[in-house]
Every structure is written in C-alpha cells, then in structure tokens.
Amino acid sequence: MVLFRLERLSRLPADRAWQRLTDWPRHADVVPLTRVTVRTPSPTGEGTVFVARSGVGPLAFDDPMEVTVWQPPEGAAPGKCRLVKHGRFVTGWAEIEVRPYGDGASRAVWREDLRVRWLPRLFDRPLGRLARRMFGRAMDALLAGDDEGAG
Numbered sequence: 001m002v003l004f005r006l007e008r009l010s011r012l013p014a015d016r017a018w019q020r021l022t023d024w025p026r027h028a029d030v031v032p033l034t035r036v037t038v039r040t041p042s043p044t045g046e047g048t049v050f051v052a053r054s055g056v057g058p059l060a061f062d063d064p065m066e067v068t069v070w071q072p073p074e075g076a077a078p079g080k081c082r083l084v085k086h087g088r089f090v091t092g093w094a095e096i097e098v099r100p101y102g103d104g105a106s107r108a109v110w111r112e113d114l115r116v117r118w119l120p121r122l123f124d125r126p127l128g129r130l131a132r133r134m135f136g137r138a139m140d141a142l143l144a145g146d147d148e149g150a151g
Helices: 014-021 024-030 121-143
Strands: 002-010 034-038 049-054 061-071 079-086 090-101 105-116
Touching (some): 002 121, 014 090, 014 105, 014 121, 024 121
Antiparallel strands (some): 002 105, 034 049, 049 061, 061 079, 079 090, 090 105
C-alpha cells in the first residue's frame, strides 16, 4: 500500500482548476500510455464510472474507478471528489480537493491510497516514488497553461 499527498498552487480560479482536474478523458493527454473511457453519461457526479487503461499490448491493465463524492467548489467552499478504484490489479482510492487561494488563484490537493495486488510490500517505496512523480506531473500539466479554451 502506498499513501501519498500532493499539493499544487495554480493561477487558475478554483472552479477552472476543478474542471481541469476532474476532466477524466483529459488525463489521458498527460499520462503516457493511458486511455480513459467514461462509461456513464455526462455530467460527472456521484456514480460516474470511468476506466483508465494503461500500458501496451499484453502488459496493459484496466483501472476502473467510481466517483463516490462529488462536491464542486462553490464560492469560498472547497470542491471535493473521491474516487474508489475497483480494479482486479489496482485498488484503493483517490481524493481531489480544490479551494480558492489568494486573489483568484487556487490550491489543489491530491491524496491517494494506491494498492497493487500481488506486489510485495518491499516495492512500496519505489512504487510511491513513481506514483508521486507520475501524478505530480499530471497535476502540473492539467493545471498549466492558459485558461482560455481549455476543456
């Protein structure tokens, strides 16, 4: 089991940072060798199910997730999203929180409990380093750039 927490400050307002971090198909644009398929109708809310398929050929695996908490930011109140992973290979949960920060900016926190079945505990530390790096880069990419035209 790997438990980690990442925090990023963004120049984007909280509602825009929230939209970017919870645009599930967009994650495929920033995480290498990954495709994301949303299996339930829009808009995202509690009960939304999506699958991240990562890897190549026979080394690929599905990471199905379900949104169990969906509270977009409103005014000064933070947005909170909780995902539960229902995979045969990857399990655990992730939480995304976005709150206003300063004058028109935002602060995003990503917490994750990542479990990989059949992976011995001695691999927890390297897996944690890899996960923090991968998810940190994804957050950076999703929150980067001009707010205009992002979707």
